[in-house]
Amino acid sequence: MIFLLLLSVFLRGASSSILSEDTPISFSFPSFAKDSCDNKTLICYGAIESSGALSITPGPPPNLPIRKVGRVLYGKPLSLQRSFIDTTITIKISRHQNYTDRAGDGMTFIFASDKNGPSAKGVGEYLGLQSSPGDKFPPLAVELDTCLNKNLNDPDDNHIGIDINGIESNPVNSLLDVDLKSGRAIQVRIYYNPDFGQLSVYAAYSGETLVKVVEKPINLSDIIPTPVYVGFTAATGDFLESHEVINWTFNSFPVPPSLKEKNLVMPI
Numbered sequence: 001m002i003f004l005l006l007l008s009v010f011l012r013g014a015s016s017s018i019l020s021e022d023t024p025i026s027f028s029f030p031s032f033a034k035d036s037c038d039n040k041t042l043i044c045y046g047a048i049e050s051s052g053a054l055s056i057t058p059g060p061p062p063n064l065p066i067r068k069v070g071r072v073l074y075g076k077p078l079s080l081q082r083s084f085i086d087t088t089i090t091i092k093i094s095r096h097q098n099y100t101d102r103a104g105d106g107m108t109f110i111f112a113s114d115k116n117g118p119s120a121k122g123v124g125e126y127l128g129l130q131s132s133p134g135d136k137f138p139p140l141a142v143e144l145d146t147c148l149n150k151n152l153n154d155p156d157d158n159h160i161g162i163d164i165n166g167i168e169s170n171p172v173n174s175l176l177d178v179d180l181k182s183g184r185a186i187q188v189r190i191y192y193n194p195d196f197g198q199l200s201v202y203a204a205y206s207g208e209t210l211v212k213v214v215e216k217p218i219n220l221s222d223i224i225p226t227p228v229y230v231g232f233t234a235a236t237g238d239f240l241e242s243h244e245v246i247n248w249t250f251n252s253f254p255v256p257p258s259l260k261e262k263n264l265v266m267p268i
Protein backbone atom coordinates (compact mmCIF):
# COMPACT_ATOMS: atom_id res chain seq x y z
CA MET A 1 0.00 0.00 0.00
CA ILE A 2 2.79 2.38 0.98
CA PHE A 3 4.63 1.50 -2.20
CA LEU A 4 1.50 2.30 -4.30
CA LEU A 5 1.12 5.63 -2.52
CA LEU A 6 4.73 6.53 -3.21
CA LEU A 7 4.41 5.38 -6.82
CA SER A 8 1.36 7.63 -7.20
CA VAL A 9 3.31 10.61 -5.84
CA PHE A 10 6.15 9.74 -8.19
CA LEU A 11 4.00 9.50 -11.33
CA ARG A 12 2.07 12.72 -10.63
CA GLY A 13 5.26 14.74 -10.80
CA ALA A 14 7.10 12.81 -13.47
CA SER A 15 6.88 15.60 -16.02
CA SER A 16 8.40 18.29 -13.80
CA SER A 17 11.31 20.25 -15.29
CA ILE A 18 13.39 22.94 -13.60
CA LEU A 19 13.05 22.57 -9.88
CA SER A 20 13.37 24.83 -6.88
CA GLU A 21 12.51 22.02 -4.45
CA ASP A 22 12.82 18.28 -4.75
CA THR A 23 10.01 16.86 -6.88
CA PRO A 24 9.76 13.54 -8.71
CA ILE A 25 11.95 13.22 -11.77
CA SER A 26 12.00 10.41 -14.30
CA PHE A 27 13.72 10.08 -17.65
CA SER A 28 15.03 7.27 -19.76
CA PHE A 29 17.30 6.88 -22.77
CA PRO A 30 16.88 3.33 -24.18
CA SER A 31 19.36 4.63 -26.77
CA PHE A 32 20.67 8.10 -27.62
CA ALA A 33 19.14 9.90 -30.61
CA LYS A 34 21.51 11.84 -32.84
CA ASP A 35 19.72 15.16 -32.17
CA SER A 36 19.80 14.82 -28.36
CA CYS A 37 22.80 17.16 -28.21
CA ASP A 38 21.44 19.71 -30.69
CA ASN A 39 17.98 19.93 -29.10
CA LYS A 40 19.47 20.45 -25.63
CA THR A 41 18.10 17.22 -24.19
CA LEU A 42 21.73 16.58 -23.35
CA ILE A 43 24.64 18.95 -22.85
CA CYS A 44 27.38 17.33 -24.88
CA TYR A 45 31.11 17.55 -24.69
CA GLY A 46 31.18 14.15 -26.34
CA ALA A 47 29.37 12.58 -29.28
CA ILE A 48 26.51 10.26 -30.17
CA GLU A 49 27.57 7.46 -32.49
CA SER A 50 25.42 6.12 -35.32
CA SER A 51 24.84 3.03 -33.17
CA GLY A 52 22.82 5.18 -30.73
CA ALA A 53 25.46 4.99 -27.99
CA LEU A 54 26.93 7.97 -26.22
CA SER A 55 30.66 8.14 -26.83
CA ILE A 56 32.17 10.16 -23.98
CA THR A 57 35.70 10.12 -25.40
CA PRO A 58 36.33 9.70 -29.14
CA GLY A 59 35.67 6.20 -30.43
CA PRO A 60 34.73 3.48 -30.93
CA PRO A 61 37.87 1.59 -32.03
CA PRO A 62 40.08 2.05 -33.99
CA ASN A 63 39.66 5.83 -33.59
CA LEU A 64 40.95 6.35 -30.07
CA PRO A 65 43.10 9.43 -29.56
CA ILE A 66 45.19 9.82 -26.43
CA ARG A 67 44.87 12.50 -23.73
CA LYS A 68 41.21 13.35 -24.32
CA VAL A 69 38.44 14.37 -21.93
CA GLY A 70 34.69 14.21 -22.42
CA ARG A 71 31.52 15.00 -20.52
CA VAL A 72 27.80 14.63 -21.21
CA LEU A 73 25.14 15.98 -18.83
CA TYR A 74 21.37 15.75 -18.69
CA GLY A 75 20.11 19.05 -20.12
CA LYS A 76 18.03 20.23 -17.15
CA PRO A 77 19.21 21.23 -13.69
CA LEU A 78 17.73 19.05 -10.96
CA SER A 79 16.96 19.29 -7.26
CA LEU A 80 17.96 16.08 -5.50
CA GLN A 81 19.12 16.93 -2.00
CA ARG A 82 16.27 15.20 -0.17
CA SER A 83 15.27 12.59 -2.75
CA PHE A 84 15.55 8.91 -3.32
CA ILE A 85 17.75 8.48 -6.39
CA ASP A 86 17.82 5.36 -8.51
CA THR A 87 19.77 5.50 -11.75
CA THR A 88 21.03 2.68 -13.95
CA ILE A 89 23.40 2.88 -16.90
CA THR A 90 24.72 0.32 -19.32
CA ILE A 91 28.28 1.07 -20.35
CA LYS A 92 30.89 -0.47 -22.61
CA ILE A 93 34.61 0.25 -22.25
CA SER A 94 36.79 -1.17 -25.03
CA ARG A 95 40.55 -1.41 -25.39
CA HIS A 96 42.28 -0.21 -28.52
CA GLN A 97 43.00 -3.11 -30.85
CA ASN A 98 46.68 -2.16 -31.12
CA TYR A 99 47.22 -1.50 -27.39
CA THR A 100 45.46 -4.35 -25.63
CA ASP A 101 48.00 -4.43 -22.78
CA ARG A 102 47.63 -0.71 -22.04
CA ALA A 103 44.23 0.87 -21.41
CA GLY A 104 42.86 3.80 -19.49
CA ASP A 105 41.69 5.72 -17.77
CA GLY A 106 38.01 5.25 -17.03
CA MET A 107 34.74 7.11 -16.63
CA THR A 108 32.46 8.53 -13.94
CA PHE A 109 28.86 9.32 -13.12
CA ILE A 110 28.88 12.86 -11.74
CA PHE A 111 26.71 15.21 -9.77
CA ALA A 112 28.04 18.52 -11.14
CA SER A 113 27.43 21.96 -9.67
CA ASP A 114 27.39 23.54 -13.13
CA LYS A 115 26.91 22.63 -16.79
CA ASN A 116 30.39 23.67 -17.82
CA GLY A 117 32.60 21.54 -20.01
CA PRO A 118 35.55 19.49 -18.81
CA SER A 119 38.88 21.11 -18.09
CA ALA A 120 41.98 19.99 -19.98
CA LYS A 121 43.45 19.17 -16.56
CA GLY A 122 41.04 16.24 -16.39
CA VAL A 123 43.02 14.03 -18.75
CA GLY A 124 44.28 10.61 -17.74
CA GLU A 125 43.87 9.60 -14.12
CA TYR A 126 41.63 12.62 -13.40
CA LEU A 127 38.84 10.97 -15.42
CA GLY A 128 37.53 14.22 -16.91
CA LEU A 129 36.21 15.34 -13.54
CA GLN A 130 37.40 18.95 -13.37
CA SER A 131 35.27 21.67 -14.92
CA SER A 132 36.44 24.56 -17.04
CA PRO A 133 37.14 27.29 -16.11
CA GLY A 134 38.74 26.92 -12.71
CA ASP A 135 39.54 23.19 -12.76
CA LYS A 136 37.04 22.61 -9.96
CA PHE A 137 36.14 19.02 -9.02
CA PRO A 138 32.44 18.08 -8.82
CA PRO A 139 31.00 17.62 -5.33
CA LEU A 140 30.22 13.94 -5.95
CA ALA A 141 31.18 11.29 -8.49
CA VAL A 142 31.12 7.52 -8.83
CA GLU A 143 34.28 6.48 -10.68
CA LEU A 144 34.73 3.41 -12.86
CA ASP A 145 38.52 3.33 -12.97
CA THR A 146 40.45 1.16 -15.44
CA CYS A 147 44.02 2.28 -14.81
CA LEU A 148 46.24 1.79 -11.76
CA ASN A 149 47.58 5.09 -10.39
CA LYS A 150 49.47 4.42 -7.19
CA ASN A 151 49.88 8.16 -6.56
CA LEU A 152 46.08 8.35 -6.18
CA ASN A 153 45.90 5.23 -3.98
CA ASP A 154 44.16 3.16 -6.64
CA PRO A 155 43.93 -0.48 -5.49
CA ASP A 156 44.27 -1.81 -9.05
CA ASP A 157 43.16 -1.14 -12.64
CA ASN A 158 39.59 -2.39 -12.24
CA HIS A 159 37.70 -0.69 -9.41
CA ILE A 160 34.71 1.46 -8.47
CA GLY A 161 34.91 4.27 -5.93
CA ILE A 162 32.97 7.20 -4.53
CA ASP A 163 34.72 10.57 -4.93
CA ILE A 164 33.74 13.67 -2.95
CA ASN A 165 35.28 16.99 -4.07
CA GLY A 166 38.30 15.25 -5.52
CA ILE A 167 39.81 12.30 -7.34
CA GLU A 168 40.77 9.96 -4.50
CA SER A 169 38.00 7.51 -3.68
CA ASN A 170 36.60 6.65 -0.28
CA PRO A 171 35.40 3.98 -0.23
CA VAL A 172 36.84 2.09 -3.18
CA ASN A 173 36.54 -1.60 -4.04
CA SER A 174 38.00 -3.81 -6.73
CA LEU A 175 35.67 -5.64 -9.08
CA LEU A 176 36.13 -9.38 -8.77
CA ASP A 177 33.66 -10.74 -11.30
CA VAL A 178 33.52 -7.88 -13.82
CA ASP A 179 36.32 -6.60 -16.07
CA LEU A 180 35.42 -2.96 -16.74
CA LYS A 181 37.49 -2.78 -19.95
CA SER A 182 36.37 -6.13 -21.32
CA GLY A 183 34.38 -4.53 -24.15
CA ARG A 184 31.26 -6.22 -22.74
CA ALA A 185 28.08 -4.39 -21.78
CA ILE A 186 28.13 -3.69 -18.04
CA GLN A 187 25.20 -2.46 -15.99
CA VAL A 188 25.88 -0.02 -13.13
CA ARG A 189 23.18 1.05 -10.68
CA ILE A 190 23.57 3.99 -8.29
CA TYR A 191 21.03 4.17 -5.49
CA TYR A 192 20.66 6.79 -2.75
CA ASN A 193 18.31 6.37 0.17
CA PRO A 194 17.88 9.68 2.05
CA ASP A 195 16.09 8.02 4.92
CA PHE A 196 19.10 5.85 5.74
CA GLY A 197 21.64 8.33 4.32
CA GLN A 198 23.27 5.65 2.19
CA LEU A 199 24.75 5.79 -1.32
CA SER A 200 25.18 2.36 -2.92
CA VAL A 201 26.71 1.28 -6.23
CA TYR A 202 26.02 -2.05 -7.91
CA ALA A 203 27.54 -3.61 -11.04
CA ALA A 204 27.34 -6.73 -13.20
CA TYR A 205 27.66 -7.78 -16.79
CA SER A 206 24.41 -6.91 -18.57
CA GLY A 207 21.82 -9.63 -18.01
CA GLU A 208 23.44 -10.87 -14.81
CA THR A 209 22.40 -10.16 -11.22
CA LEU A 210 23.70 -6.83 -9.91
CA VAL A 211 26.16 -7.08 -7.02
CA LYS A 212 26.84 -4.28 -4.53
CA VAL A 213 30.40 -2.99 -4.97
CA VAL A 214 30.65 0.07 -2.73
CA GLU A 215 28.44 1.83 -0.22
CA LYS A 216 28.93 5.06 1.71
CA PRO A 217 26.91 6.71 4.46
CA ILE A 218 26.37 10.29 3.33
CA ASN A 219 23.86 13.08 3.70
CA LEU A 220 23.43 14.24 0.12
CA SER A 221 22.06 17.63 1.20
CA ASP A 222 25.45 18.35 2.79
CA ILE A 223 27.34 17.49 -0.40
CA ILE A 224 25.50 18.47 -3.58
CA PRO A 225 24.00 21.89 -4.35
CA THR A 226 20.61 22.80 -5.77
CA PRO A 227 20.41 22.86 -8.69
CA VAL A 228 22.71 20.04 -9.72
CA TYR A 229 23.49 18.45 -13.09
CA VAL A 230 23.93 14.70 -13.56
CA GLY A 231 25.82 12.86 -16.28
CA PHE A 232 29.07 11.28 -17.31
CA THR A 233 32.74 12.07 -17.71
CA ALA A 234 35.61 10.05 -19.13
CA ALA A 235 39.26 10.50 -20.05
CA THR A 236 42.16 8.88 -21.81
CA GLY A 237 45.78 9.57 -21.01
CA ASP A 238 48.86 8.09 -22.59
CA PHE A 239 46.90 4.84 -22.52
CA LEU A 240 43.55 4.75 -24.27
CA GLU A 241 40.19 3.07 -24.57
CA SER A 242 36.66 4.00 -25.64
CA HIS A 243 33.94 4.91 -23.13
CA GLU A 244 30.39 4.33 -24.29
CA VAL A 245 27.03 4.69 -22.54
CA ILE A 246 24.48 2.43 -24.23
CA ASN A 247 21.40 3.38 -22.20
CA TRP A 248 20.42 5.34 -19.09
CA THR A 249 17.41 5.50 -16.80
CA PHE A 250 17.05 8.00 -13.95
CA ASN A 251 14.35 8.19 -11.29
CA SER A 252 14.12 10.26 -8.16
CA PHE A 253 11.42 11.35 -5.76
CA PRO A 254 11.45 13.17 -2.45
CA VAL A 255 10.51 11.51 0.78
CA PRO A 256 7.04 12.77 1.72
CA PRO A 257 7.52 14.45 5.15
CA SER A 258 4.63 12.63 6.77
CA LEU A 259 6.01 9.27 5.71
CA LYS A 260 9.58 10.17 6.57
CA GLU A 261 8.51 10.92 10.12
CA LYS A 262 7.07 7.42 10.38
CA ASN A 263 10.15 5.88 8.75
CA LEU A 264 7.97 4.41 5.96
CA VAL A 265 10.03 4.29 2.79
CA MET A 266 10.12 2.44 -0.48
CA PRO A 267 12.06 -0.81 -0.29
CA ILE A 268 14.98 -1.19 -2.64
Ligand SMILES: [Ca+2]
Nearest residue numbers: 145147148149
Ligand atom coordinates in the same frame (compact mmCIF):
# COMPACT_ATOMS: atom_id res chain seq x y z
CA1 LIG B 1 43.17 5.36 -12.06
